Amino acid sequence: MVQLARGTSGLRRWYRRAVAPFRATMQPMESQASADGRPIPTDTFGRAMRDLRISVTDRCNFRCTYCMPKEIFGRDYAFLPRDQVLSFEEIERVARIFVSLGVEKLRITGGEPLVRRDLPDLISLLASLRRPDGGEIDLTLTTNGSALRQLASPLADAGLKRVTISLDSLEDAVFGAMNGIDFPVARVLDGVAAAIEAGLAPVKINMVVRRGINESSILPMARWARETGVILRFIEYMDVGHSNGWRLDEVVPAAEIIDMLATVWSVESTEPSYLGEVAGRWRYQDGGGEFGVISSVTQPFCRDCTRARLSAEGRLYTCLFAVDGHDLRAPLRDGSSDSDVTGRIEAIWSRRGDRYSELRSAATTTLPKIEMFAMGG
Ligand code: SAM
Ligand code: SF4
Ligand code: SF4
Secondary structure (H helix, E strand, O other), X not given: OOOOOOOOHHHXXXXXXXXXXXXXXXXOHHHOEOOOOOEOOEOOOOOEOOEEEEEOOOOOOOOOOOOOOOOOOOOOOOOOOHHHOOOHHHHHHHHHHHHHOOOOEEEEEOOOHHHOOOHHHHXXXXXXXXXXXXXXXXXXXXXOOOOHHHHHHHHHHHOOOEEEEEOOOOOHHHHHHHHOOOOOHHHXXXXXXXXXXXXXXXXXXXXXXXXXXXXXXXXXXXXXXXXXXOEEEEEEOOOOOOOOOOOHHHEOOHHHHHHHHHOOOXXXXXXXXXXXXXXXXXXXXXXXXXXXXXXXXXXXXXXHOOEEEEOOOOEEEOOOOOOOOXXXXXXXHOOOOHHHHHHHHHHHHHOOOOOHHHHOOOOHHHOXXXXXXXXXX
16 A cells, blocks of 8 residues: 555544444345345455446546546547447446345446536436335436536436536636636635535535645535535545556645544544445534545555446446546447346356555556546446
8 A cells, every 4th residue: 555654644534433333333244135136246355235326437537637638638649439438228238137145335436427419308217117026226426517408307207316526626717727628716705506406415615735736625525515405525536547647746645634624623523324435534523514524545445345337338437547447338239138148147246356455555556457437436
């Protein structure tokens, strides 16, 4: 694991208080079964598969410097041709199979998912899926928010439950530079308002923090989130993909962010909502709501990682930092039965041994990892 010079003791304390006791209550993985009695597949570390992130496109209208730098992903970049992208029916079929295997949460992502035409139609298909015990699926979506004014209501009507919106600063100069196209803050804020009006609550906001770029936005963003009632999640800048020129000294450790907030408000850690939750949860003691920290670099959470990712072209990835995936599109298109596809997914998951963030080193950061926008963030 990459060693960081400072600022992780607060997170260790948080882990001991909030996560370790929770982990101790975990059921032994081998005893897990879906409601219909079918065993839930577990990987080589005993981790079940609970969440599926579905990328509906590798395209995006932004060019965030930490994800899709415009110097590399310019006009000539070859995105996936349409016939290689899974259709809504194919996505629904594979999602149904994942749900039958114990997946309880579906997150639609990309690229920018809202650039995929007719997205509410896909949401309708997915919203009708039921878990083996008849329960509803937790169906959510991550977006840059640029098209939410038009789409928040249709998405909610189609059955979307919640939404996470990315916003890195309230200052146009900072945000415009980070999103790579000078997209104005006001348009995203309007998207946030539209999501709230449409009932896609609680709205979560993802803020990637990069040293020297948007640290000065941390406190203003926290103030705004408290006033607006949204849940802000600070994300450590990660070495996803291989194009963003990631450097460890640009990571602002989550502990440092918490310390910064604690100079203004009294904050305390709180219980994770569920095992495998990505964000460490914190709350303001004055009743000003909660915030989260996603500390993939300074405090990896691989041991509780229950996430699979399906790319727009139908490749299954078992880690955000994978260098390769597994083709599911071929069996979806060659007449294979649901049972064949199920067996393939079970076999892939049962061989899984990913724990990239725990092993991160100078050598791993230069691996030819799949880009986050291509895999599904
Ligand atoms: N386009 C949508 C968006 O930006 O919300 C969804 C896809 S995006 C890849 C998903 C999330 O990944 C966003 O919140 C984005 O800020 C985050 N992200 C992208 N690159 C990152 C990086 N290098 N480090 C940390 N988070 C990153
Ligand atoms: Fe697009 Fe999201 Fe990547 Fe930004 S983070 S370039 S909005 S996919
Ligand atoms: Fe999961 Fe891979 Fe992230 Fe670890 S590094 S938490 S295994 S996605």
